[in-house]
Structure formats: structure tokens, C-alpha cells
Amino acid sequence: MPGNFQVEEQVFGGEHHSGRVARPxxxxxxxxxxxxCPRCGKGKLFRAFVKPVDTCEVCGEELHHHRADDLPAYLVIVIVGHIVLGSFMAVEAATTxxxxxxxxxxxxxxxxxxxVLLQPVKGAVIGLQWALYMHGFGDEKDEFEPRPKA
Known part of the structure; x- marks a missing residue:
């Protein structure tokens, strides 16, 4: 196999795959x-409806690194769609x-x-990213590969 490829094993719990302590x-x-706040659980995560704070007012954790983007909206669409469609079908079967x-x-x-679901789902995504050291939550800058020129 050409090149120096190394398989990296992910460990959940105990020690993070990069050697850092796993976050809960x-x-x-x-x-x-x-x-x-996903770190201390005391500071507010949002300053507006879905606008997160830059840093936690209690523990000082930087939260501006998150890249929740469209995932919370997609998850809310799936959740609401299942609830509404299931309820609609049940009502339609029972009544006219x-x-x-x-x-x-x-x-x-x-x-x-x-x-009702958008803010909690976005908070959960930010908490997930923080726990997995994603997008700058691990004290390193995100590295983006340059796009190939056409």
C-alpha cells in the first residue's frame, strides 16, 4: 500500500483519541x-433565541467555535415531521x-x-461538538484544505 497511512482508533470514555481526557x-x-454551558452547566449558552454567547460568563469557556450551522434545523425537521405525520395518521384513522x-x-x-425544539437541539449540537473537541473546542485552529482550482 503506497504512502504512510496510519489507522487511528477512536476511544470513547477515559482518554480521547488524541491523548486528551475525554469530556462527558x-x-x-x-x-x-x-x-x-456544556463545560460547567451553570452559565447561559444563548444570548438570544438561537444566538450562542461567545464565552461562558461563569467558567470562561469559549463557545464561539461552534459550527452548528444547519444540523439543528435538519434534526428539528426530522423530529417534528415524525411527530406530526404519526399524529396526523392516527387522527385520520380515528376520525374524518x-x-x-x-x-x-x-x-x-x-x-x-x-x-420549541430549535433551541434545545442547537444546544445539544453545540454540547456534542464541545465534548468531542470539534471545531476549535480543543484549543487548536481548524485546518481547511484548499479547494482545487478548476
């Missing part, structure tokens, strides 16, 4: 879902409602569920 994954995700009645029920429910 589920604790960080839970703290993020509750809108708290007109189209306007369905619209009156499912459109507001979809909007409300999406708005």
Missing part, C-alpha cells in the same frame, strides 16, 4: 439542551376531518413544535 458526552449534550380542520390543527402544531 451525554452530560454536555444534556447541558446544551437545557441552554447551559375536513381539509380546513386538518390545516387548523397541523399547521400551528408544526410551527409551535419547530420553534
Amino acid at each position: 458526552l451525554w452530560t454536555a449534550i444534556k447541558r446544551g439542551m437545557l441552554g447551559r 376531518l375536513s381539509t380546513w380542520q386538518h390545516a387548523l390543527i397541523w399547521v400551528p402544531l408544526t410551527i409551535i413544535l419547530a420553534l
Whole structure:
């Protein structure tokens, strides 16, 4: 096999694959879902609806490194879609409602569920990234490979 390839084994719990101490994954995700700093669990994670703070006001952890981007929105779409579609099918099997009645029920429910879930899901994604030392949370800069020129 040409080149110097080395397989890196990932270890979950105990010691991180890069030699760093593993951060508590589920604790960080839970703290993020509750809108708290994934490190200390006391400081606020958000300064606005889905705008995270740059640093934790309690422990000083830098949180501006996150790259949550579109993942929280995609996860919310999947979660809300399953809830609304399953509920719609159950109601449709049990009763006969007109189209306007369905619209009156499912459109507001979809909007409300999406708005309620967006911040906790984004917090969970930020907590996940922090726990796994992703995107600058491990005190190193992200390295981006340059795009090949066309």
C-alpha cells in the first residue's frame, strides 16, 4: 500500500483519541439542551433565541467555535415531521376531518413544535461538538484544505 497511512482508533470514555481526557458526552449534550454551558452547566449558552454567547460568563469557556450551522434545523425537521405525520395518521384513522380542520390543527402544531425544539437541539449540537473537541473546542485552529482550482 503506497504512502504512510496510519489507522487511528477512536476511544470513547477515559482518554480521547488524541491523548486528551475525554469530556462527558451525554452530560454536555444534556447541558446544551437545557441552554447551559456544556463545560460547567451553570452559565447561559444563548444570548438570544438561537444566538450562542461567545464565552461562558461563569467558567470562561469559549463557545464561539461552534459550527452548528444547519444540523439543528435538519434534526428539528426530522423530529417534528415524525411527530406530526404519526399524529396526523392516527387522527385520520380515528376520525374524518375536513381539509380546513386538518390545516387548523397541523399547521400551528408544526410551527409551535419547530420553534420549541430549535433551541434545545442547537444546544445539544453545540454540547456534542464541545465534548468531542470539534471545531476549535480543543484549543487548536481548524485546518481547511484548499479547494482545487478548476
